[in-house]
Amino acid sequence: MNSTTAAPKRSAPQRIARYMRREAPYLVMILPAFLFFFLFVLLPLIEGIPISFTEWDGFSDVRPFVGFQNYAKLFHDKFVYNAVGNTLEFTIYEVVLCNVLGLLIAVWLKKACAHNNLFRTLIFMPHVISLLLSSYMVRYIFNEFYNVTGVVNILAVPKTVIIGLALIAIWRDTGYCMVIYLAAIQGVDESLYEVARIEGAGRITQFFKITVPMIMPAITANVTLLTAWGLKLYDYPMAATGGGGPGRASESVNIYIYNNIFPYFKAGYGQALAIVWVIVIFIITQCIQGYLRRKEVEL
Amino acid sequence: MKTNPVLRGVNFLLKFLVVALMLSPFYLAFCYAFKPKEEITTSGLSFPTHLYLDNFKNAFERTNFLVPLSNTLLVTVLSTAVLTVACSMAAYAIARRKSRIYQVFGALLMLTILVPFHAYMLPLYMRLQSWGLINTLTGFSIAKIGAQVGFSVIIIKGFVKTIPIEIEEATYIDGGGVFRNFFSVVLPLMKPIIMTSVIINALDVWNEYVIGVVVLQKPDKYILSLLQYTFFGQYFVNLGQAFAIFTISMIPILVLYFIFQRFIISGIVMGGVKG
Numbered sequence: 001m002n003s004t005t006a007a008p009k010r011s012a013p014q015r016i017a018r019y020m021r022r023e024a025p026y027l028v029m030i031l032p033a034f035l036f037f038f039l040f041v042l043l044p045l046i047e048g049i050p051i052s053f054t055e056w057d058g059f060s061d062v063r064p065f066v067g068f069q070n071y072a073k074l075f076h077d078k079f080v081y082n083a084v085g086n087t088l089e090f091t092i093y094e095v096v097l098c099n100v101l102g103l104l105i106a107v108w109l110k111k112a113c114a115h116n117n118l119f120r121t122l123i124f125m126p127h128v129i130s131l132l133l134s135s136y137m138v139r140y141i142f143n144e145f146y147n148v149t150g151v152v153n154i155l156a157v158p159k160t161v162i163i164g165l166a167l168i169a170i171w172r173d174t175g176y177c178m179v180i181y182l183a184a185i186q187g188v189d190e191s192l193y194e195v196a197r198i199e200g201a202g203r204i205t206q207f208f209k210i211t212v213p214m215i216m217p218a219i220t221a222n223v224t225l226l227t228a229w230g231l232k233l234y235d236y237p238m239a240a241t242g243g244g245g246p247g248r249a250s251e252s253v254n255i256y257i258y259n260n261i262f263p264y265f266k267a268g269y270g271q272a273l274a275i276v277w278v279i280v281i282f283i284i285t286q287c288i289q290g291y292l293r294r295k296e297v298e299l
Numbered sequence: 300m301k302t303n304p305v306l307r308g309v310n311f312l313l314k315f316l317v318v319a320l321m322l323s324p325f326y327l328a329f330c331y332a333f334k335p336k337e338e339i340t341t342s343g344l345s346f347p348t349h350l351y352l353d354n355f356k357n358a359f360e361r362t363n364f365l366v367p368l369s370n371t372l373l374v375t376v377l378s379t380a381v382l383t384v385a386c387s388m389a390a391y392a393i394a395r396r397k398s399r400i401y402q403v404f405g406a407l408l409m410l411t412i413l414v415p416f417h418a419y420m421l422p423l424y425m426r427l428q429s430w431g432l433i434n435t436l437t438g439f440s441i442a443k444i445g446a447q448v449g450f451s452v453i454i455i456k457g458f459v460k461t462i463p464i465e466i467e468e469a470t471y472i473d474g475g476g477v478f479r480n481f482f483s484v485v486l487p488l489m490k491p492i493i494m495t496s497v498i499i500n501a502l503d504v505w506n507e508y509v510i511g512v513v514v515l516q517k518p519d520k521y522i523l524s525l526l527q528y529t530f531f532g533q534y535f536v537n538l539g540q541a542f543a544i545f546t547i548s549m550i551p552i553l554v555l556y557f558i559f560q561r562f563i564i565s566g567i568v569m570g571g572v573k574g
Binding site for chain 1: 310314315317318321322324325326327331340347365367381384386388391392393395396398400401404407408411413414415417418419420421423425426429441444445446448449452465476477478502505506507509519524527530532538541542545548549552553555556557563564567568570
């Protein structure tokens, strides 16, 4: 921030030396975080690409190159379609219900008073418990409920198992959505509501004409993030349905990737699916985000 | 606003019911954990009548609970400490410097926040294996730190941008260097966001599961999530013991939540709107 005026007649090494003198302390500051990120996220992510073009089993020394065969095979694998279908179904339930319920509860508990504050704290509480533990808890509770009342355990029936998993997610994540929406709602100018009341707008009109448009950025953020969470589905079925059961009715894409890479010894194939899935997650979240951002402008 | 007291009462009752529904799994876990087998079948959902601790005793005996508990504590403290130091420095540089190198790094972190661990777990496993870090708590911590860097840097960076830069200029006039400025001027101002990131990272490390599955395979290196997974996967667990395990696994986290909820929630809000 000292004299940064242009120095036209400097040679490249001099410029680099100057740059290094100025930036060295800051480069030192980003170095540790960068190393962790580079060595243990970015580099492995890139190293996965060549593996996806091989028929490697995951441990032997030979890695036969097969070109795009793994990618072509993905499109004829009925288990890929099954896993994608399960994951998308789960994601839709989670995104829609967590956001709708979270928003309604946020509006409901908007007023700051002692009992509302306590209720908010308690509604957020399930979110701090791990995905795994909450799944086991709900699994045992559903099972016990079946033992006592005879009402069928939805986690044990192929047709309803995804709804069961979504219920666990809704229990855990509704509080999260509520917290984000509360923060957004508290930022809305109170005078807007006063004007609306004077003009005779009811509660429901106020909600759709003031609250929703004003908190659109929070809606965009929540819908995008919960979509990403939903598409990463792994822990819930690992615990609540013993790794994707009954049969393969709750097998998610990430479970199928994991099973191919480790227990099935089809590392190349699993890695190809993993790469396609990263691209799909990007496309879906970016499309949703782009669509909602456009809505933000319109409203 | 004046509303009918009856309506207010109904409204309160409805809120109470929603909260009760959200809390019912905790209540059940707690009740079942403190009841002997015979009492569970006869007393249903009523509160435990006396302090019955055999479920906890049996669960402890069957699981060797203290080893995974201390492993989890260790990796949580280690990863959180490294993340806090590394990410607050990196976030500061990214927030303050205009040079392209920082911006590219920041953008890469944003992009990879969406990448699931499964996409790079095999190459990461191979790297850790060639460095002899499979089945070590260091290996687990390293993998977890890598996965958390993006989120931490992004929430801290957002906060640094709200600190007025004029405050820092005084140190430079006094002749202090970049590091003195950072540690003696900026860092104290970052206290609230550092508290937040410590707690959120600690929660995330404590709750991690899939990285554990990949990196830690020996029971003496298990963390709590792996203990839960193998315990419930291998045995037919009687209800009282299962819920005793749930209860003891939840208590540290819930205590932490109630003490630090203000920081947890503000951090969630900061991370949520940006990430």
